[in-house]
Amino acid sequence: MASQSSVLSNASTVALVLIDEQDEDFVNEIEQVHRILGNEYAVKFGFPLPGRFTNHKDLKVTLLPSDKTKADKHQIYQEAASSLNYRAISLSEFKKLWLEQFPKIVIMKPATDLCSACQSFTVSLSNTGNMTEEEKTILLQNYGGHVEKAKKQRYYYRYKGKESKDNFSKLSDNQRNKRKYIKVILSNRKSIHLQFYIVNLHCEDCNE
Numbered sequence: 099m100a101s102q103s104s105v106l107s108n109a110s111t112v113a114l115v116l117i118d119e120q121d122e123d124f125v126n127e128i129e130q131v132h133r134i135l136g137n138e139y140a141v142k143f144g145f146p147l148p149g150r151f152t153n154h155k156d157l158k159v160t161l162l163p164s165d166k167t168k169a170d171k172h173q174i175y176q177e178a179a180s181s182l183n184y185r186a187i188s189l190s191e192f193k194k195l196w197l198e199q200f201p202k203i204v205i206m207k208p209a210t211d212l213c214s215a216c217q218s219f220t221v222s223l224s225n226t227g228n229m230t231e232e233e234k235t236i237l238l239q240n241y242g243g244h245v246e247k248a249k250k251q252r253y254y255y256r257y258k259g260k261e262s263k264d265n266f267s268k269l270s271d272n273q274r275n276k277r278k279y280i281k282v283i284l285s286n287r288k289s290i291h292l293q294f295y296i297v298n299l300h301c302e303d304c305n306e
Contacts, residue, residue, distance in 0.1 A: 161206045168193055168205070215244055 162171075172192045179186060187195075196203070219241045226234050 160203045162203065163206060166205075168196065213248075216248075219244060 166174075169189060172189045175192060176186055178184075219237075222237055223241065226237070229237070
């Protein structure tokens with residue numbers, strides 16, 4: 099009969115082998131996620147941090163588009179892993195590895211979304227080292243023009259929002275309950291960007 103010490107020794111050896119195999123699997127998973135998420139997906143779809151946001155202290159953050167959730171990106175990972183004969187991992191494990199190994203790759207929040215022009219200008223302005231003074235001047239002028247247009251659009255939006263609220267407050271109770279009446283008011287305008295302060299009625303980017 100085997101001694102207790104030999105049984106314990108054999109059990110310890112088996113346990114160490116299992117731990118080594120688990121560690122190897124874990125390392126392989128990290129390498130797989132790093133290759134697909136860090137080296138391929140983030141490089142292809144990520145944007146450098148624009149640099150104007152205080153909610154990101156580290157400027158080396160890479161922003162991923164917000165049109166897909168982590169679950170969507172996990173599905174993309176699974177498809178890529180399958181094509182590369184990698185072992186599939188669960189969504190929870192994918193999220194855990196992402197959080198632990200790739201903290202600087204984040205999905206954009208609404209406050210960090212910029213239009214494509216702003217993104218382009220931001221990247222260009224951060225790489226002006228090889229530009230001539232004339233090129234820098236033109237770039238700054240174009241950027242300034244874009245910012246002014248954005249300000250005018252924002253002012254117009256706020257003005258129209260206030261105007262629509264004021265106009266709505268002047269309607270009778272009967273008129274407020276008639277959507278058809280609201281549509282008649284809009285029919286004489288070519289393009290409108292309004293918000294109506296009315297229950298169950300929200301009109302935005304209306305084209306009549």
